[in-house]
Amino acid sequence: MNFLARFAQNRGALIGLIILMSIILMAILAPLIFPESPWRMVQRPFLPPLEQEGFLLGTDTMGRNVASGLMHGAWVSLLIGLVSTTVALAIGVPLGAIAGYYGGLIDDALMRFTEFFQTIPNFALAIVLVAIMQPSVTSIVLAIALVSWPPVARLVRAEFMSLRHREYVEAARLVGQGDLTIILRQILPNTLSPIIVLASLMVATAILLESALSFLGLGDPNVMSWGYMIGAARTVIRQAWWLSFFPGVAILLTVLSLNLVGEGLDDALNPKLARERQ
């Protein structure tokens, strides 16, 4: 059975993929459907949903179109989720690879360092980092990456430790390949599937973290994001529940779909494990 067929066997993963595709489509279509900035005031404030044509989801406290903010926000969430996960991988993979490959003192030192970052409450650290670097897309991405790399390092280290004495690695060493070549060309390709699964779940967590940061007022003031929309509507929740409701559903669906896709990838990439689990 090939990869796609195994993935398609998991019904949840298929549903997740469809939801995720629609959200990506939302992000791509946002500038076409709503060419105006989502920050522009276009109608009277507090317009309830379904009341006026062209304002399907109503307007917010400043008369901005909620539907427009929702679609533009999709772009921001996905972008920050993807980029911060990439940065976290760029930190975690080399650290884990070096620790697992060399072992000994280097491993000890790197693992103490990783444990230190795992002990610190990660959301609190992210808040402090963004507050001090000043809120911007860059600082948010950096903060999320800095708090989410430890699981990557641990996973890659464990994989490297179990693979470093395999026969094909010893063979590569015998023919005179250097450490760097062995790490990059022999071992790393064999650790890719668990890294991919973890990365898909990390994108979901990153999106949750970003929304929580913007909810607290630490979002980039220049980009419309779902967390910001909920945070800005928090004080008027009694008068206008829909302002917080729709962005929240958007976050929920995105995070849910990424988790479902991640589980599907896990089943598809590790067919043996999946069968044992059944």
Added chain:
Amino acid sequence: MLYARLIASRLFKAVIVLFMIIILNFFLIQLAPGDPAAILAGEAGATDEAFLRQLRERFGLDQPLYVQLWRYVSGVATLDFGYSYRQQMPVLDLILARLPATLLLTGTAFVLSLVLGIVAGSLAAARVKKPSGSLIMALALLFYATPLFWVALMSVVVFSVYLDWLPAYGLYTVGAGHTGLALVLDVGKHLILPATTLALFFMAIYTRMTRASMLEASQQDFVKTARAKGLKNSVIQRRHILRNALLPIITLAGLQAGQMVGGAILTETVFAWPGIGRLMFEALQQRDYNLLLGIFFFSAALVIVFNIITDLVYRLADPRIKEGS
């Protein structure tokens, strides 16, 4: 004797971690925009130059960096976290005043999520491959993916605004003047929404963990032996599988402590719960970096204490773990 040595070694590790956090804090202050003196004064931007110079001397900011670092570390070591000029109080006093509310909230949420998570997870494990088991797991995934602050807001809309069953804000009814049992009941009523909200996310984690752990335990030989002896399935589930499956959950619960702090910041912000999470939000809005870093240090210390406790509980619960392993 064994535990004394264990505690000593864990405390030693904890001190090192806290020391590293102090150093991290020190460099974060250096990173902050503007004059460190202005930050320590809680005033970014326009402040009297003479006042700033006076501050710089008082905090030793005119000294070389390593002297500053030494002063900062020895300050925190004597529990001097500086002064919050915004709130006109020492940072330590502010944090200690807010700590009980946070402990009440996180403690309640922790117990609630652990109990409900273990019950739901063992039900799901006993009903594996049945629709009811799948339903539990689908719900757990749903709670896991829902942003905590959004659940908090929606529960305010439903239970406080629409149904008018529960209070949405604060720790107790201001001005009601409740005392004794009436006060306890009042606080309890205010606690329901924040604690349940905070517990939902962790309940999802414990549910998934319990189920996985129980399914793994059910593969082991002693379960086969129990079945061969003809014990009832419910007895095997409870006495053989669940008991062995609980151990990894204790470890996991310790690892969740850091997440719990993050959850508390969001829940307390929404429900105006007067704990250190809400204090962090206030510090954030006022750009009170000194207070912010003090809370950050304190929350890390809380997590470490909790980790040590779970580690000890784990060793007490499992006599197979001997010293050194």
